[in-house]
Amino acid sequence: MDSGEVIIRVENLTAGYEGRTILENINFEVRRGEVFVILGGSGCGKSTLLKHMIGLYPVMSGHVWIDGHDIVTAEGAENEAILRTFGVMYQSGALFGSMTLLENVRLPMETFTSLDMEQMDLLARMKLSLVGLVQFTGHLPNEISGGMQKRAAIARAMALDPQILFLDEPSAGLDPITSAELDALIRRLADSLGVTFVIVTHELASIYAIADRIIMLDKRVKGIIADGDPRRMRDESTDPYVRQFFHRQAELADA
Amino acid sequence: MSTAALAVSEAPDGRRVLALSGTLDAETIPVVWRDALRAVTEAPTRPVVVDAAGVEYCDGAGIALLVDLLRQPRQAPVEVANLNPSFDALLKQFDPHDLDHDLDPEVARRPAIEELGRTTAIMWRDMRTQIEFVGQATAALASAIRHPTTIRWRDVWVVCERVGADALPIVALISFLFGLILSFQSAVPMRQYGAEVFVADLIGLGMVREMGTLLTAIILAGRSGAAFAAEIGTMRVNQEIDALTTMGIDPVRFLVTTRVIAAVLMTPLLSLFAMLIGMLGGAFTMLSFGIPFVTFVKEVESAVSFTDFMSGWVKSFVFAIAIAGIGCLRGLQTSAGASAVGDSTTRAVVSGLVLIVIIDGVFAVLYFFLDV
Numbered sequence: 001m002d003s004g005e006v007i008i009r010v011e012n013l014t015a016g017y018e019g020r021t022i023l024e025n026i027n028f029e030v031r032r033g034e035v036f037v038i039l040g041g042s043g044c045g046k047s048t049l050l051k052h053m054i055g056l057y058p059v060m061s062g063h064v065w066i067d068g069h070d071i072v073t074a075e076g077a078e079n080e081a082i083l084r085t086f087g088v089m090y091q092s093g094a095l096f097g098s099m100t101l102l103e104n105v106r107l108p109m110e111t112f113t114s115l116d117m118e119q120m121d122l123l124a125r126m127k128l129s130l131v132g133l134v135q136f137t138g139h140l141p142n143e144i145s146g147g148m149q150k151r152a153a154i155a156r157a158m159a160l161d162p163q164i165l166f167l168d169e170p171s172a173g174l175d176p177i178t179s180a181e182l183d184a185l186i187r188r189l190a191d192s193l194g195v196t197f198v199i200v201t202h203e204l205a206s207i208y209a210i211a212d213r214i215i216m217l218d219k220r221v222k223g224i225i226a227d228g229d230p231r232r233m234r235d236e237s238t239d240p241y242v243r244q245f246f247h248r249q250a251e252l253a254d255a
Numbered sequence: 256m257s258t259a260a261l262a263v264s265e266a267p268d269g270r271r272v273l274a275l276s277g278t279l280d281a282e283t284i285p286v287v288w289r290d291a292l293r294a295v296t297e298a299p300t301r302p303v304v305v306d307a308a309g310v311e312y313c314d315g316a317g318i319a320l321l322v323d324l325l326r327q328p329r330q331a332p333v334e335v336a337n338l339n340p341s342f343d344a345l346l347k348q349f350d351p352h353d354l355d356h357d358l359d360p361e362v363a364r365r366p367a368i369e370e371l372g373r374t375t376a377i378m379w380r381d382m383r384t385q386i387e388f389v390g391q392a393t394a395a396l397a398s399a400i401r402h403p404t405t406i407r408w409r410d411v412w413v414v415c416e417r418v419g420a421d422a423l424p425i426v427a428l429i430s431f432l433f434g435l436i437l438s439f440q441s442a443v444p445m446r447q448y449g450a451e452v453f454v455a456d457l458i459g460l461g462m463v464r465e466m467g468t469l470l471t472a473i474i475l476a477g478r479s480g481a482a483f484a485a486e487i488g489t490m491r492v493n494q495e496i497d498a499l500t501t502m503g504i505d506p507v508r509f510l511v512t513t514r515v516i517a518a519v520l521m522t523p524l525l526s527l528f529a530m531l532i533g534m535l536g537g538a539f540t541m542l543s544f545g546i547p548f549v550t551f552v553k554e555v556e557s558a559v560s561f562t563d564f565m566s567g568w569v570k571s572f573v574f575a576i577a578i579a580g581i582g583c584l585r586g587l588q589t590s591a592g593a594s595a596v597g598d599s600t601t602r603a604v605v606s607g608l609v610l611i612v613i614i615d616g617v618f619a620v621l622y623f624f625l626d627v
Binding site: 113138192 | 314349
């Protein structure tokens with residue numbers, strides 16, 4: 001595995017909506033096989049950063065290079081090739097309500113592979129079993145709980161074994177056991193297949209368990225205020241906001 | 256371009272060896288999957304070893320191939336050997352024999368008679384809901400009229416604009432063309448008898464007694480009834496209705512009253528507008544048949560009485576209540592899921608049209624006995 005190679009490079013990214021700047025001049029790199037966590041308080045632009053990194057919204061200025069291609073300028077076949085390199089799990093799950101879980105996971109396979117229906121079914125079942133939902137393959141999304149929908153959405157994002165997985169708050173709404181299982185799954189995929197993860201999350205326990213590197217965003221500077229290993233950041237950072245973020249959450253956990 | 260390869264050989268000890276090599280991913284495995292599966296299933300009594308020493312890369316799809324080979328029902332065992340430990344960790348996540356165990360509800364196939372009974376029961380329940388809703392809405396309206404200050408007038412005016420002012424162009428277009436076409440179709444045969452001037456009577460009476468109100472009601476059902484159902488349905492899906500209920504605010508009073516009041520205020524005005532524009536369309540045709548506008552107006556004046564006008568116009572109030580009410584009801588009845596809002600919108604339009612026909616029929620019978 002080409003560990004250490006840069007797979008995502010965000011260059012001078014300025015982003016926002018309808019003329020309102022939320023993030024200004026952001027620069028960072030994500031390496032292949034890394035579990036990269038984006039952290040920060042509410043409204044600091046975590047989801048905005050994620051949505052601009054995957055090309056969902058046009059950036060105000062700057063570039064996002066994914067596996068050597070600039071998603072900001074890519075069009076047509078190049079854009080399709082970039083989209084094939086990553087999978088996305090949205091905060092709400094965004095499963096297709098009229099399709100069963102199996103059909104949801106199978107949909108990208110039907111579109112992009114030449115596998116038989118039975119082979120796709122097996123593969124989709126395996127993806128669902130990874131997130132503990134193999135017994136619910138024939139259920140519709142509205143027949144299962146919110147946490148289960150989220151896990152099914154992760155299974156769908158993994159359908160084509162992408163090199164990169166973008167997860168928007170994967171463990172929010174999950175019970176601690178499922179959340180820990182999900183962390184183990186993320187770590188296993190990163191270690192054995194070299195899958196790169198870009199994760200937006202608040203869960204400190206989960207961050208310590210999985211993150212290789214984190215960046216922390218702050219809305220006052222519209223950018224990154226801390227970048228590095230989560231434990232070192234907790235113990236060594238002098239920024240009062242960063243300290244408060246880690247220690248206040250830790251206090252709450254101890255209380 | 257990476258590829259996958261399969262070589263089948265027989266070992267001296269009687270085992271069959273499937274040597275997989277190359278890259279195993281979704282793009283490469285379709286070629287080897289079927290051959291590998293055949294090699295495993297055609298000799299169920301011989302042990303099989305899948306030798307994965309040559310596998311350089313194996314993602315989820317490759318693991319699926321291995322799992323498929325391992326889960327085949329056969330007498331002799333299948334084992335995977337020499338798989339790179341990091342890929343082996345992926346394989347170990349799955350129990351090949353536990354992937355088909357579903358808890359999904361069985362899709363029940365029922366005899367026709369049971370289906371008929373169920374459908375009747377559903378229709379009966381729906382009828383009861385509608386009657387209950389009429390009661391709730393009437394109570395809410397009555398209380399709103401007794402205490403006009405409790406009505407959210409700002410919402411009422413917003414809905415009035417959407418139901419009334421925004422509907423003017425479509426009502427104008429349809430009524431004008433309707434008047435134009437109807438008068439043209441009747442003027443051609445009537446000219447044979449030199450009676451084309453009486454087309455004015457036909458258009459006047461037709462628009463005033465029946466068509467002006469009916470056209471408006473149909474447009475209202477398609478536009479506003481559907482919009483109410485979609486709006487309230489989306490609120491139901493987003494749990495906004497639940498939020499209202501737990502705040503102690505009656506959703507019927509909060510959402511339905513404003514919409515019904517707005518519809519009752521606007522529909523009669525729209526009907527009036529439709530009647531006039533429809534007659535204008537008729538007058539337009541008459542001009543081309545050589546009958547001047549003044550003659551047309553005189554003819555309509557002599558043919559249409561105030562009673563005729565009232566008999567048509569009164570219906571617009573009833574149509575407004577029915578269409579706005581059924582639109583809101585279907586919205587409130589919205590179930591969960593992505594297609595739910597679409598379903599309730601469809602049901603709102605269909606129920607609205609059915610109600611229009613029924614109400615119009617009731618009025619026709621009533622007017623016959625009242626000799627109007």
